[in-house]
Amino acid sequence: MDFIKHQSLLENQSTPFYVYDLQALGANLNACKQEANKYGYEVHYALKANANNKILSAFVEKGFGADCVSGGEVQAAVQAGFNPQKIVFAGVGKADWEIELGLSNEIACFNVESVQEIEVINGLAQKMGKVAPIALRLNPNVDPKTHSYITTGLEENKFGINPWEYENVIETAKNSKNIKIKGLHFHIGSQITDLGVFKNLCSRVNEIQNYFVDRGFSFEDVNLGGGLGIDYAQPDENPIPDYKAFFKIFDQFLEPLPNQKVHFELGRSLVAYCGNLITKVLYIKEGVKTNFAIVDAGMTELIRPALYNAYHKVENIFAQTEDFEKYDVVGPICESSDTFVKAIELPKTKRGDFIAIRCAGAYGEVMASGYNLRKLPKSIFI
Numbered sequence: 001m002d003f004i005k006h007q008s009l010l011e012n013q014s015t016p017f018y019v020y021d022l023q024a025l026g027a028n029l030n031a032c033k034q035e036a037n038k039y040g041y042e043v044h045y046a047l048k049a050n051a052n053n054k055i056l057s058a059f060v061e062k063g064f065g066a067d068c069v070s071g072g073e074v075q076a077a078v079q080a081g082f083n084p085q086k087i088v089f090a091g092v093g094k095a096d097w098e099i100e101l102g103l104s105n106e107i108a109c110f111n112v113e114s115v116q117e118i119e120v121i122n123g124l125a126q127k128m129g130k131v132a133p134i135a136l137r138l139n140p141n142v143d144p145k146t147h148s149y150i151t152t153g154l155e156e157n158k159f160g161i162n163p164w165e166y167e168n169v170i171e172t173a174k175n176s177k178n179i180k181i182k183g184l185h186f187h188i189g190s191q192i193t194d195l196g197v198f199k200n201l202c203s204r205v206n207e208i209q210n211y212f213v214d215r216g217f218s219f220e221d222v223n224l225g226g227g228l229g230i231d232y233a234q235p236d237e238n239p240i241p242d243y244k245a246f247f248k249i250f251d252q253f254l255e256p257l258p259n260q261k262v263h264f265e266l267g268r269s270l271v272a273y274c275g276n277l278i279t280k281v282l283y284i285k286e287g288v289k290t291n292f293a294i295v296d297a298g299m300t301e302l303i304r305p306a307l308y309n310a311y312h313k314v315e316n317i318f319a320q321t322e323d324f325e326k327y328d329v330v331g332p333i334c335e336s337s338d339t340f341v342k343a344i345e346l347p348k349t350k351r352g353d354f355i356a357i358r359c360a361g362a363y364g365e366v367m368a369s370g371y372n373l374r375k376l377p378k379s380i381f382i
C-alpha cells in the first residue's frame with residue numbers, strides 16, 4: 001500500500017486502526033481464481049482470517065465459497081450473500097444450535113471431526129426431517145513444518161479422525177440414515193511455506209481415498225483445506241502468494257476419483273497482505289541495548305507476535321530523516337510479550353510518528369480483544 005499517497009487520510013484517523021487496501025485484495029483474489037480455475041478447483045474463503053463485511057463482499061463478488069468454523073461465521077457468510085451451497089462448516093466442537101443453523105440454511109457440507117459428531121448430526125437432521133451432507137475430516141498425520149500452535153494435521157492434534165477410528169466411522173455411517181457422506185476433508189496447518197508439504201499431503205490423501213474406495217465408498221468431493229503461507233518478511237516484493245506453484249502441486253500429485261470436485265479453504269494467503277495496523281508512537285524510552293518505541297496498539301489489536309512469536313514488518317511510514325536507530329516496538333499492555341518486534345532499525349522515531357504493522361489483514365482484527373478494557377479497533381478501507 002502506498003502510505004504516502006494516503007497520508008492525510010491516515011493522519012486524520014484516531015489510532016490505532018486497521019486499513020485495508022481493496023485494490024490489493026481484488027488483485028489477490030483474481031490471481032487465486034485464475035490459477036484455481038485452470039484445474040476446476042473450488043476455493044472457499046476461510047472467514048476466520050477476516051470477517052469484515054467489505055472483505056466478505058469482495059469474496060462474494062468474485063464467486064468464492066465460504067469455509068466457516070462457528071455458527072457466527074455461518075451466519076455472517078449467509079448474511080454477506082455467499083451461496084449456501086458453497087458454504088462448508090468445520091470445527092471439532094460444533095454445538096447443537098450451530099449444527100441446526102447449518103441444516104436450516106442448507107449449507108453444502110459439514111466437515112465432521114469425530115464418530116460421535118456423525119451420530120449427533122444424524123440425530124439432529126432426523127428431528128428436522130433432513131439429510132445432512134457431510135465430509136469426513138481425516139487426520140493425515142502430515143507435518144506442515146509450521147508453528148506448533150497452528151499445526152493441525154499430526155495425529156497428536158485434536159483435529160480430524162485418525163486411522164484407528166476408520167472402521168468405526170464406516171459402521172456408524174452405514175447406520176446413519178440422515179447423513180450423506182459427500183466427501184473427505186483435510187487441513188494440516190497454517191502459514192505453510194515449504195510447498196513440499198503439500199506434495200506429502202497429496203500422497204497421504206491418495207492412500208486414504210483408496211482405503212475407503214476399497215471398502216465400497218465413493219466421494220463427490222475432496223477438500224484439501226488451506227494453509228498456504230505468505231511472505232511476512234518482504235511483503236512488497238511478494239504481495240501475492242505463488243498460487244500457480246501451489247495449485248500445480250495438487251494437479252501433479254493428487255489423484256482425484258473420477259468426476260471428483262477438488263476444494264480448498266484458503267484464508268491467510270488471500271487477505272493478509274491487504275491489511276495494515278496503523279498505530280502512533282506515544283513515547284520513546286531508553287532501554288539497555290535499544291530504545292523502546294511505545295505505540296498505542298498492542299497485543300489487544302494484533303496478538304500474533306505475542307502468541308506465536310510471529311514476525312510482522314514494522315515501518316515508520318512518514319518519517320523524513322536519514323538517521324536510523326534501533327528500537328523495540330512495544331504496546332501499552334501490561335505484559336512483556338506485548339512486543340511487536342525487537343531491535344529493528346527505524347528512522348529516528350519520535351512521539352506522534354505513524355507506524356504501520358504490515359500484513360495484518362489475516363488473523364489480526366478478528367483476534368482483537370478487550371483485555372485491559374481496551375476498545376476494539378476500528379477499520380477503514382481504501
Ligand code: LLP
Pocket residue numbers: 046048049067090091150187189190191225226227228265266267268269304308362363
Ligand atoms: N480450514 C480450516 C479447517 C482451518 O482450521 C483453517 C485455519 C483454514 C482452513 C485456513 O487456513 P489458512 O489458509 O488461513 O492458513 N490464528 C493463526 C492461524 C490459525 C489458523 C486456523 N485454521 C495465526 O494467526 O497464524
